[in-house]
Amino acid sequence: MDQTHVAGEIEADQVLLTEKQVLDRLGEMAAQIEADYEGKDLLLVGVLKGAVMVMADLARSLNRHVEMDWMAVSSYGSGTKSSGVVRILKDLDTDIKDRHVLVVEDIIDTGLTLSWLITNLKSRGPASVEIATLLRKPEAVTMDVDVTYVGFDIPNAFVVGYGLDYDEKYRNLRCIGTLSPHVYS
Numbered sequence: 001m002d003q004t005h006v007a008g009e010i011e012a013d014q015v016l017l018t019e020k021q022v023l024d025r026l027g028e029m030a031a032q033i034e035a036d037y038e039g040k041d042l043l044l045v046g047v048l049k050g051a052v053m054v055m056a057d058l059a060r061s062l063n064r065h066v067e068m069d070w071m072a073v074s075s076y077g078s079g080t081k082s083s084g085v086v087r088i089l090k091d092l093d094t095d096i097k098d099r100h101v102l103v104v105e106d107i108i109d110t111g112l113t114l115s116w117l118i119t120n121l122k123s124r125g126p127a128s129v130e131i132a133t134l135l136r137k138p139e140a141v142t143m144d145v146d147v148t149y150v151g152f153d154i155p156n157a158f159v160v161g162y163g164l165d166y167d168e169k170y171r172n173l174r175c176i177g178t179l180s181p182h183v184y185s
């Protein structure tokens with residue numbers, strides 16, 4: 001599908017990851033997850049809204065039963081910088097006590113959202129809580145967040161597409177690209 005109309009300011013040389021690269025990597029992550037959770041029930045928790053595409057494709061790459069639930073938290077508002085304040089906009093429907101929980105994210109940038117979320121989820125008494133993220137930026141590597149499954153370590157640029165937004169736009173791009181600073185500065 002030609003997405004030039006939504007791609008807008010994303011030039012071809014700014015495509016960081018193609019749809020194929022993303023889907024291939026999610027397939028590899030799914031194989032690892034299947035092996036690690038063999039014989040255990042598994043609840044995938046997607047973090048709205050950015051993780052919608054990752055959740056849809058990762059879940060469908062898994063050849064096993066999974067449950068899916070969603071949380072909505074926000075720390076970015078409409079800008080490109082974390083506000084530092086995490087708010088729950090929608091909580092889980094599921095009681096996660098004694099459940100194996102795998103949090104599914106699109107990106108870990110400062111690590112602030114996930115470190116807060118993991119503390120919150122652990123306080124509910126799950127059997128385990130692990131993280132799967134498609135993307136991770138350099139700053140998050142230095143944060144105290146244990147990430148079990150990482151798709152790609154990417155450079156420190158603001159990225160959009162495949163669920164990731166700038167001011168709620170670009171989420172429906174199939175690829176992941178960097179946004180020209182002139183768009184947001």
Ligand SMILES: O=P(O)(O)OC[C@H]1O[C@H](OP(=O)(O)OP(=O)(O)O)[C@H](O)[C@@H]1O
Pocket residue numbers: 047048049050051073074075076077082105106107108109110111112113114140165
């Ligand atoms: O590691 P951090 O610096 O905390 O950033 C990562 C978080 O920021 C984005 O969500 P956002 O709050 O923008 O909400 P959205 O998913 O609805 O876009 C992204 O989806 C992650 O959840």
Ligand code: HPA
Pocket residue numbers: 076107109157158159160164165166
């Ligand atoms: O690079 C990013 N792009 C979009 N949303 C984000 N949330 C944290 N980092 C990013």
Ligand SMILES: [Mg+2]
Pocket residue numbers: 050076164165
């Ligand atoms: Mg966002």
